[in-house]
Amino acid sequence: MNYLTRLVASTALATSFAGAAMAMDLTIAQTSAVNTLDPHASASVNLDLSVLSHIYPTLILRAPNQELTPSLATSWEAVDDLTWKFTLTEGATFANGEPLDAETVAWNIARVTNPEQKMRISSWFAQIDGVNILSPTEFEIKTKAPFPALPAQLSMFMLLPPKWASENDPVTSTLSGFKYSLTENVPGDHITLEPNQDYWGETPAQFDSVTFRVIPETASRIAALMAGEVDLISSVPASEIARINESGSAKAGAVDSTRSIFIKYNTEKTPLDNKKFRQALNYAVDKELIADALFGGLANPSKCQVLSPNYFGYNDDLTAYPYDPEMAKKLLAESGVDLSQTFEFELPSNRYLQGEEVVQAVAQMLGDVGVKTNIITMEFGAYLDKYRKAGDLGQLSLLGQAWPTIDADGLLTLFKPGNQYSYWNDTGFDEQLVIGATTTDVAVREAAYKKATEIMCDEAPVLFLYAQPATYGVSTKVDYTPRGDDWMRAFDMTPAQ
């Protein structure tokens, strides 16, 4: 065993030296500026967390193929339904010498779960009861209820150095404990990272420097990639992929993402409380046509559920509402809804890939069956305020949701009665979610989510559309494994051989 570990380590070292010989500067384009440098104060994976994941260590990392891989934690296991045990890498430290041990992890968990701190990501860990430190490299996390998604959730949880954090403000400054350290931060323009010389892991940084540049304009991002100014971009409109590939200086493509795009109904407003009406709208929209025409076939129409096939709990037996305008008209007539009214249709701008086009296409199809809509464009921030704070979502709105743990417990919880995101109240659905969330028995969970998705399909609290393709463009100077979640990381890339 010992020999094997050493062999693996030396091979890893050898490959990393090979990489170092080809070292280069890497530039990643982001769609907007980083909001905060505190990894516990942000939930936006594609922005803040992507940058910070180069600087701060996580216990577990999610690989591009969506598997959970060891990082600071070398192994983990569920001891019983309410206990998870973790073993840490020995001798890991931050750049200032602070140890990365069980104490540090416990302090960080206490920091996010402390209700007085009001950390942005506190709800991810609401089920944690406490941490038992067994030795400097071993600890247990106790949970109030079974929490099968804990390791997946921890892959988004970065660790701050406790002593440094008490003397510095983590919102504006950083201290490296992982592969890179921050050397330059020009807010709104770029962030530059350079390799952390004191990194404790076995595969050091692959690039001489990593720069995150803010380029909000899609056309400018594509132009920058083709001109060789940046090496990785995301959110490429489907029709531009072929053009990038033809250029020869970059490759583009798409992978299935975990983000489901749908039209959210506010079932608390009439007539969206009418089930027949909700179903009728589902029949009225040609999902296949949207996926084919707008996304060049890269998007997959949802199978009557918000889960995409890579989620735990995905129900393979469901089929999408077919495109059937006659059926839609029939149901509309049966529903008794007065169609002379105009429905509010909210569109958060510049948020979802080609969202503006999708909304106009959907509005036109709804218009074809006699449902008149009034599109209201708004900033995503303003939309979120309406959605989350004011609790006053429009009757219809475009929304895309994903859950980073890729588990039905999480994504479906956004529709659970009582959840501020829900706008739908179904007791049968609620019961199944409670069963699914409170056991670690895989078969029981699967059965519960199967029933939950069936209820959701029939009740139609949303107009199911498609899973958004994760489109990307990458320079031919690097090798990159595309991923379906939002992480944009230098360590998913290597200089091209």
Place this chain on the structure above:
Amino acid sequence: MKHFLTDLYRSKAGLVGAVLIMVIVLVSLLAPVLDLPDPTRGDLRARLVGPTWTGLFTPGAHPLGTDEVGRDILSRLINGSRITLLVATTAVVLGGIVGTILGILAGYKGGLVDRILMRLVDIQLAVPLMLLALLVVAALGPSLRNVVLVLALTSWIRYARIIRAQVLSLREREFVQSAHAIGASTLRIMFLHILPNVLTPALVVGTLELARVIIMDSALSFLGLGVQPPTPSWGRMLADGRVYISSAWWAVTFPGLAIVLTVLSVNLFGDWLRDYFDPKTRSAK
């Protein structure tokens, strides 16, 4: 009137502007009878189709191509011009009425009224107009009515300033003095004696304002705060098409050209109009 036309004919720039404006207005007025495809309905299967110049004469073809949801760009441009012109002229007229009344009031009454009104103008001039427009539309919500109101709000101050200056010199003139002497009421003097004499400068300001307001209306729609889709508007077409600028140039080029040509022609005409009514430049000719 005859002199007006011969002078316009002699000024090449003014003539070009006037002809272009007439063409644009005529086309937008005739839009309903032109048998254009529905500007709000697209065919997703025919999105981002390039311009086919012969399409003008073949029904169902798209002479200027289609946009990102397959709508005919020519039809959207023409129908968009109706909305742009409607918004801009209403805003300018509304701003003009308010600005002229307040300008006359400030200039003729003087004293406290003048000081309050002019400080109000100063305050508003201290705030960037675009920022003000953004704030108001964001607060009230985007709609045709709100856009008109906010554009009128940014427009009245220019009228007020210029009209007030005119009135200051007018009120010392003999015809105002005599009207005052025979006991005409203040209101009567302001609106029967002074108003007709400030209409010309108001008209010149109005034309120049029109160009500015068209640009601002486009900017608001570009930012998503103007009229809402699928109703066509030039600024919005520009915003939605810019993603495809390198693969479908027609989606941005034509709305951009429409804005440039309209604003240019209004400015050319406005400049000529100003010179025409300016006694100094007129006597120089």
